[in-house]
Amino acid sequence: MKKDLIQALSGGLIVSCQAYAGEPLFGSDTMAKLAVAAREGGAVGIRANSPADIAAIKGTLSLPVIGIWKARYEDSQVYITPTVTEAAAVAEAGADIIAIDATSRRRPGGESLSDIVALLRASYPQCLLMADVSTAEEGLQAEAMGFDIISTTLSGYTEYSPQQKEPDFDLVAKLSRKTSIPVFAEGRIQSPEQAYQCLLLGAHAVVIGSAITRPEAITKKFVDGLTQRAELVGKE
Ligand SMILES: CC(=O)N[C@H](C=O)[C@@H](O)[C@H](O)[C@H](O)COP(=O)(O)O
Numbered sequence: 664m665k666k667d668l669i670q671a672l673s674g675g676l677i678v679s680c681q682a683y684a685g686e687p688l689f690g691s692d693t694m695a696k697l698a699v700a701a702r703e704g705g706a707v708g709i710r711a712n713s714p715a716d717i718a719a720i721k722g723t724l725s726l727p728v729i730g731i732w733k734a735r736y737e738d739s740q741v742y743i744t745p746t747v748t749e750a751a752a753v754a755e756a757g758a759d760i761i762a763i764d765a766t767s768r769r770r771p772g773g774e775s776l777s778d779i780v781a782l783l784r785a786s787y788p789q790c791l792l793m794a795d796v797s798t799a800e801e802g803l804q805a806e807a808m809g810f811d812i813i814s815t816t817l818s819g820y821t822e823y824s825p826q827q828k829e830p831d832f833d834l835v836a837k838l839s840r841k842t843s844i845p846v847f848a849e850g851r852i853q854s855p856e857q858a859y860q861c862l863l864l865g866a867h868a869v870v871i872g873s874a875i876t877r878p879e880a881i882t883k884k885f886v887d888g889l890t891q892r893a894e895l896v897g898k899e
Pocket residue numbers: 679681710731743816817820849850851852870871872873874
């Protein structure tokens with residue numbers, strides 16, 4: 664069953680459908696519609712944030728869902744499914760895969776990642792566990808801890824990982840070489856060429872958010888491109 668799920672995602676595109684409160688697309692109905700649009704475009708899976716969005720998407724379509732719940736705590740910088748409370752809620756909402764920050768940073772309340780993994784394994788044996796990491800070392804630790812999947816989600820978002828505009832191709836390649844569990848390429852992938860490059864480097868699947876589901880960001884990219892070109896012409 665779990666093997667079938669991993670197989671179903673192989674070589675495919677997973678679309679991250681997320682919007683924060685205050686953003687124009689915020690709301691579970693809208694996220695479910697975005698997910699339907701992604702499916703119609705050929706996505707093999709959806710990544711979604713919050714129990715409400717996960718439940719709405721699972722109630723609307725039958726694609727596998729990678730669930731997260733972003734939550735902020737004062738004593739930690741970890742915010743992607745930071746504690747066992749969020750992880751359990753993601754599972755209860757129907758996520759097929761629970762993605763968790765698996766960086767080496769201190770977690771809220773000093774919770775340990777291995778305790779969270781053990782608890783989730785016992786309570787939600789049907790779910791796969793995905794480690795969102797920022798470095799190769801964190802990916803190797805996640806594999807040793809028993810995660811099923813590693814994703815490069817957090818490269819560029821911890822102080823000690825490379826800060827760059829491009830996807831972290833090196834990390835995709837390193838993790839694909841050094842681990843024996845599926846590696847998902849995620850973070851700042853902007854084009855089909857970059858997505859394919861990740862697969863060539865060994866990624867099992869590719870996760871894309873902003874370039875597909877954030878119309879504000881997509882519009883801004885075009886507006887900035889137009890402005891820059893107009894300025895260049897003005898200088899000629
Ligand atoms: C760092 C972080 O919080 N990443 C989040 C994880 O769920 C999302 O905000 C990203 O949109 C997602 O990872 C996809 O990446 P991109 O939007 O770059 O294609």
